[in-house]
Amino acid sequence: MKWNVREWLQRYGPAEVLSILATLAAAGLTFQLTGSYVSTALAGTWAGNAAYFGYILALDIWQTRRQLRAAGRAYSAHTLGRNLRALVVEFGLAEVFDSLLIRPALMYYLPKAVGSLSGGILLAKILADVTFYVPAIVSYELSKKRLRRF
Template identity: 80%
Template sequence: MKAKLKEWLKRYGPAELLSVAATLAAAGLAFELTGSYAATALAGTWVGNGAYFGYILALDILQARRQRHATGLPYTGRTLLRNLRALAVEFGLAEVFDSLLIRPALMYYLPKALGSLSGGILLAKLLADVTFYVPAIISYELSKKRLRRF
């Protein structure tokens, strides 16, 4: 189990740090510009997701490129599509509920409830991550054997 935790932290940890920074920055800017909790929740959700998935996709592309080059094969558009399919399997179900319901709702209500924009956004992100990672990690583990060999 220690090895799995280490693997998951290596995969998701840097993406999470990047996402936290992007989420807080986007939410703060959105609130400053609009004063709207709805705009703040959506900006925090979507910019944080963009940073998170951008990092994960870049990580997966680099790993696939290394695997293919080690066997003398080029990284092609078809390989990119395989990377994207693996990400869709890993995150698809978790992301639908997370991005469209759980995370924006928490980012809307928690800053109001706590009386702190940054504290509420950060707590919302952490709580949403719990519901996100359970299905994401299960899907990742199930997809490793079939979808991550390039």
């Protein structure tokens, strides 16, 4: 597999920035409201995911619309389905382990371990991203030839 670091940074970088902001905001607010580390870990995970995948989906739709428009074709519900399928292939396996196990567990334990809510949440996000991106990038590269040609 070719190392497409610039492409990966362009694809995932802005989504990560949004995800970090959403994660920290949701975790901080949830902890203030509930004082619960479990609720904080789940809220941080879900808010980060919503921001991340919302951006990635919007990016894919925008790129596909632009590509189809240049070819004189319309973006349709079928095309949206293909965009969604490509995202499931790209992130499905990585996301199952990440959202259901790794990220919430790290966001629960690390704030306690480091003695700082925001520091622990940020460290948890960074560590979880390592286990998330390896399978996600491999799947993305494998899916480009078959699932991302419109």
